[in-house]
Amino acid sequence: MLTHAHCTSCQQPLKDVVLEGHYGQSVSADVCGNCHLVWFDAFESVRLSGLGWVGLLREMMATPRASQNVPPAMQCVRCHGSLKAVRNLTRFGRTAALECPRGHGHFQGFALLLAERGLVRTLNSRDLAALKKENTPPSCLNCGAQVESVPTELSGQTPTCAYCETPLMMFDLPRLTQALLVRHGEALAVNEPRRQLAIACRGCGQPLDATQDTRCEVCDHVVAIPSLERIKPLLAQIEPILRETRPRQARPWGDKLQRMRGDASSTQLHRWMGHARDIFSSNTSHYGDTHKVVNAIGVALLMLLLYWLFG
Ligand SMILES: [Zn+2]
Ligand SMILES: [Zn+2]
Ligand SMILES: [Zn+2]
Ligand SMILES: [Zn+2]
Structure with missing residues (x-):
């Protein structure tokens, strides 16, 4: 990882964040809080563990609002060559990134990075209704701007953010939780999710199981999470669970074998x-x-x- 890499959009220094990857390896991400952009060297983002994602999401929360829109012409932070806009088809749909044609890595906006991992989905009518009931205007997961003219109905096309033109998205709670519950290359099972990973229903306060529930069984309110801020309590609950997890190389049995030998x-x-x-x-x-x-x-x-x- 280069030191003193600069964002080629706003020219501010990028923050080099070291995150946990699978199998105890570390992954570097360069974050520009100013533009809400993340630079990953080639293929680095796929190596993030659940704990790595918790760290990255916290980093993304640090600056709630992007201070400028990203101009389309940007350069590679390594070779300063121009970047190429690429659209990748992932299992969660199309995502876009600005990629260095010489393979140095890519820039992604916050929302697209989340979409590529399948942590978010586009806004739907049920979300709109739920946010209206909560009296929360939807906000853009990419730049953090609040959406001023809230559509009352969705007709076909997903509405986009007026500032950064990113489609409006919501966190997909069960998917987010499942994606984060991974450490040492293994998905973790939580015994009592309703107690250990509870998120309060915004309609009635009932604790909902963050690994499963998309609507409250008591009041029928839909879980709609339109901002990074709102996943803070979930991250606080999930982090200790991840930290407690040890790699599965069965230490006790290993010790026993050693003693027998x-x-x-x-x-x-x-x-x-x-x-x-x-x-x-x-x-x-x-x-x-x-x-x-x-x-x-x-x-x-x-x-x-x-x-x-x-x-
Ligand atoms: Zn920047
Ligand atoms: Zn390059
Ligand atoms: Zn936006
Ligand atoms: Zn409820």
Whole structure:
């Protein structure tokens, strides 16, 4: 990772954020809070663990509102060549990024980065109704601007943000939670999600299961999360769960095996087995092949005798 990389849109220094990747590796992201852009070197974003995402989301929350719109012509932070707008088809739909054609990496706006990972979805009529009931105007997940002219009905096309022209999106709560519950390359199961990962219903206060619920079973209110700010309580609950998770290389069983091996090495049988292994694997015998064969027959006979005595 380069030090002192600058955002090629606003010329401010990018913040180099080191995040946790899978299997204890680290992943670097360069964040511009000014423009709500993240630079990732090639393929780095796919290596983020759940804890890495928690860190990145917190970083994205640090500046709620982008101070400028992103001009379309931007440069690579490494080679300063011009970036190419690419549209990638992911399993969650199309996302766009500004990519260096020489493979150095790509810039993505906050919303597109979230969309690529499937953490958000486009605004629908149910969200609109829910936000209206809560008296919360929808806001743009990309630049943080509040949407002033709220549509009353959605007719076909998703409305876009007047400032950055990004389609209006909502966090997809169950998907977000599932995506974050990954550490050491494994999805984590939470025993009591309604207690451990509860998010309060905005209609009646009932705790909802963040891994499942998209609407409240008590008051029928729909879960609509239009800002990074609103996922703060979820991140606070999820982080300790992730930190407690250890890699699955079964430490206790490993220790037990080590102890068993230690015991066995002191026994007569183990020493004899060691001797037998040496004979079978010896390739540099001074006595030639005949000696090896005779030795092997001797060992085989001894094993038969042992089997007959104790088997
Ligand atoms: Zn910038
Ligand atoms: Zn480049
Ligand atoms: Zn916007
Ligand atoms: Zn409710």
